[in-house]
Amino acid sequence: MARLLEYQGKELLKKSKIKVPRGEVVESMERAVAAALEIGFPVMVKAQVFRGGRGKAGGIHKAEDMTSLDKICRTLLGNEVGGLKVEKLLVEEKLDIKKEVYLAITGDPQTRKPVLIFSETGGVDIEEVARNNPEKVVSQTIDILEGLYDYQARNAIRKCPGLDGREMVKCAEAATGLFLVYRGYDCKLVEINPMVITTGGELLAADARVDVDDDAVWRHPELGLTAAEEAGDRPSTLLEMEAGCIDEGDHRGSAHFVQIDPDGAYAEETGKISIGFNTVGTGCGLTLLDEIVPLGYYPVNFCDTSGNPTSLKMYAATRIIFSQPGINGYIFVTGVAAQLLDNTARGIIKALLELYPGTGGQPNIPCVFVFRGRSDEVALQLFEEHGISKSPMVKMMGRWATEKDAARAFDELYRKFQPVGKE
Amino acid sequence: MPEIMKFRTMGEATVTVELDKCGACRSKACVEACSKPHMGNILELDGEGKPRLLMEKNKVKRGGCTDCLACELDCRLYGKGALKISLEMPYLEEHLRQLTERGEKIVYRD
Numbered sequence: 229m230a231r232l233l234e235y236q237g238k239e240l241l242k243k244s245k246i247k248v249p250r251g252e253v254v255e256s257m258e259r260a261v262a263a264a265l266e267i268g269f270p271v272m273v274k275a276q277v278f279r280g281g282r283g284k285a286g287g288i289h290k291a292e293d294m295t296s297l298d299k300i301c302r303t304l305l306g307n308e309v310g311g312l313k314v315e316k317l318l319v320e321e322k323l324d325i326k327k328e329v330y331l332a333i334t335g336d337p338q339t340r341k342p343v344l345i346f347s348e349t350g351g352v353d354i355e356e357v358a359r360n361n362p363e364k365v366v367s368q369t370i371d372i373l374e375g376l377y378d379y380q381a382r383n384a385i386r387k388c389p390g391l392d393g394r395e396m397v398k399c400a401e402a403a404t405g406l407f408l409v410y411r412g413y414d415c416k417l418v419e420i421n422p423m424v425i426t427t428g429g430e431l432l433a434a435d436a437r438v439d440v441d442d443d444a445v446w447r448h449p450e451l452g453l454t455a456a457e458e459a460g461d462r463p464s465t466l467l468e469m470e471a472g473c474i475d476e477g478d479h480r481g482s483a484h485f486v487q488i489d490p491d492g493a494y495a496e497e498t499g500k501i502s503i504g505f506n507t508v509g510t511g512c513g514l515t516l517l518d519e520i521v522p523l524g525y526y527p528v529n530f531c532d533t534s535g536n537p538t539s540l541k542m543y544a545a546t547r548i549i550f551s552q553p554g555i556n557g558y559i560f561v562t563g564v565a566a567q568l569l570d571n572t573a574r575g576i577i578k579a580l581l582e583l584y585p586g587t588g589g590q591p592n593i594p595c596v597f598v599f600r601g602r603s604d605e606v607a608l609q610l611f612e613e614h615g616i617s618k619s620p621m622v623k624m625m626g627r628w629a630t631e632k633d634a635a636r637a638f639d640e641l642y643r644k645f646q647p648v649g650k651e
Numbered sequence: 652m653p654e655i656m657k658f659r660t661m662g663e664a665t666v667t668v669e670l671d672k673c674g675a676c677r678s679k680a681c682v683e684a685c686s687k688p689h690m691g692n693i694l695e696l697d698g699e700g701k702p703r704l705l706m707e708k709n710k711v712k713r714g715g716c717t718d719c720l721a722c723e724l725d726c727r728l729y730g731k732g733a734l735k736i737s738l739e740m741p742y743l744e745e746h747l748r749q750l751t752e753r754g755e756k757i758v759y760r761d
Contacts, residue, residue, distance in 0.1 A: 465746070466742045466743070466745050466746035466749070467742070467743065467746055469742040470740055470741075470742035470743045470746070473740075473742070477661070477663070478661050478662050478663075478718075480661070480662075480714075480717075480718075538662055538717060538718035538719065539718060539719045539720040539721075540660070540662040540664050540718035540720060540736075540738060541662065541718070543720065543738070544738060544740065547740065547743065548740075548743060550757075550758060550759055551743060551746060551747060551757055553750055553755045553756065553757060554755075554756070554758075555758055556758075568689060571717075571719050571720075574719060574720045574721060574724055575720060577724060578720050578723065578724060578736075581727075583759040584759055591759070592758065592759065592761060593758055610724075613728060614724070614728065
């Protein structure tokens, strides 16, 4: 996921006239000291990592004085918080908190429209609030073309009894500003948790989460994001970053790749055999997972190359999948696809020819290729013409094969050629 | 000086044709592959029997070439191996470099 760090998100909030605490991003102890002296103690020191629940993970501390600042910086800088290395700290003024509220805008899959979510209980897990005190969470569907009007935001927020009139108006203003960030930067989620109402009556964003739609990253070079496939809470791997480039500037079909088990540790722990995985259509992918996992194999990636991607996209995706360390096999299955499967095949063939120049493209791990749909016979023929299907490590299947057949064929092939030590 | 034809595609690939090799090619497989119904139809033969672009390079870049790779694969199989399509994959290269540095194995390098 193209996610911004807290300080980057706050920069966008500021542009939409949402106030944020005074602060500075630092990468060294010296800069942290300078920032704290300028802001004035006490200050908050926050690790800038892509992780929710940083407070609980030990990534947020209050520094009362120089000694505690020194200790906090030494604990955080260069070390890990929640498994992620801390390279930057945000040193911020400590707010005098009167109240904490929650404010977010995200996509609502049910209405397929953006939705404003507000709660008078901020600073905690919003899902938990919604579960235990649903009356404390209000929402307002937003028309993407009309935008969010001030009165709509006020109307939603006034349903929370815990705010007075002024606080309600300020929260509504922040909500309309937040929608400008959501819309302007093609976001999936913009969230301020907590939004702090200070004892002085000011409203400030104490945190900021901004997730930009992966497919819109190229529209926002100003954000300096690398187009990468969705990786959840961890930073994208180099392979995911490469995969993110596949669709950049090329609308013809799509290739989505994510590493489920980047270092193969889960597969190893659970005694499963790690394999590379690619399907045409995610439904087909999920069905294939249901068939292949119970047989003892674990796809270390998920990849969907559908919507009639170019052969070049297939080539790039295949090279990426084969470049994962420790894979012991590869399975490729198309759903019954309308896409030109001869082009799909060409991409895979070019990749194999380059990866295995010594054998004319014949792989050294068990591979199953299933082509079902438009031009599937041509696809099979191309593998034959290039001599790849002649390899004993390769099993080609056509339109009558099911996902179960593909999984079983892979299992048979693997058992026949299993690497030493994998019995 | 070798005679080279070079152009870029929408997918950011670079197509390079060593035209010196094309004179001796009997199949003209690249042009044949490109001329099929759902292909790009961007290549034709010039007077010397060598491939040339049917349209301007900027039109090729804007999607004239469908990035189907058929020209390269057919040239390899039936022609003289004169046509190569390359794609820069810098993050992948960095990934491979880091794996090598850590001594980790990549299956196709075994």
